[in-house]
Amino acid sequence: MDTALLILLVLLALAIIAAFWKGRWTLVWAGLKQTGRTLKAMWFRILLGMALGGFIQVLVPSASIAEWLGPASGLKGILIGSYVGLFLSGGPYVILPVVAAIYKAGAGAGPVIALLAGGLLSVQGLITWYIPFLGVRLSLAKYVVCLFVPPLVGLAGGAVFGLLNLS
């Protein structure tokens, strides 16, 4: 059994025990109903996201991905990964299948970690959600600082990945 699946099973068992302890079967059932609602809302988008990931894998040759974002791409790969985030939009069901496809095609840990953190920079998120709810000043203050975050996370994350050796 793979480690990711094992960790998920252990965490799920703990959450079920905590829910049962706090509110008996009523709370466990409420959690499962919440799960059903999320699945119902997402299943079709997830399938479309995976299909998109599959097509990106066959459309963008592995050699190009390795050149732009591969382990040997260094700082250039991390910067490309970081600022692709400016154009990222959609939920994790769109972004994760695409990122997983890029990773499988040969991208390095640092650029992929920068790409994940680059979601912070989504221009669509800033315009659609942050400015309407929090105003211009606060949203822009956060955005300006976050412009520097993905490259830092990519550089440090790549180093931590090497140290953990968990691939």
Next chain:
Amino acid sequence: MKTEAQSARIQPVIKLVRRTDPTLVILIVLLSVAVGLAFLKGGGQLAWLGVVQAGRLLETVWLRLPLGFALGGLIQVLVPRAVIARWLGPASGVKGILIGSYTGIILSGAPYVMLPVVASLYLAGAGAGPIIALLTGQALLALQNLIVWQIPFLGVGLPLSKYIVCLFIVPLVGLAGSAVFKLLGRLPDLEAKRDLSASGAGQKEGADKT
């Protein structure tokens, strides 16, 4: 007369467009473009290869995903949003930024659920630093995101490395964000927040509410 008939004919189409989920439309358009490009580049064979790759991804995550969803559902019923609001409050300084950063670990939900909660904390008197730390923490440290999405799709090593680094970076973003917020004093703030800051009583009132 002709215009009325035409508008009557397009009414159902307008209704359908309004009801359609924009994310779904964007996904369908992107997928259609990708399928079209695959056909142009390598005919049916490359398009089929794309479907096969998608199938491989599905094979990896089909069991992990529902487990992640179940865990996400249980976390949502175990940690009520009201408790999170009470923890964050109008705290200021480094303490507030640290609370904001690490509250992001348990805060989850779509932007339309989360941003109204964060905006209400801000209007109740929370500082810019803790709010920026909270928003960044939610984006980079949310456990639900790690468990439901990142581990199922990318395995353990990559998401965990990112998570460890972000544990240290998020409070720094809160601190730097607070300084940048002060520098951007000429930009418009939320109307209600500006009114509160104009009078010390308003700020105190906001603090008392939380």
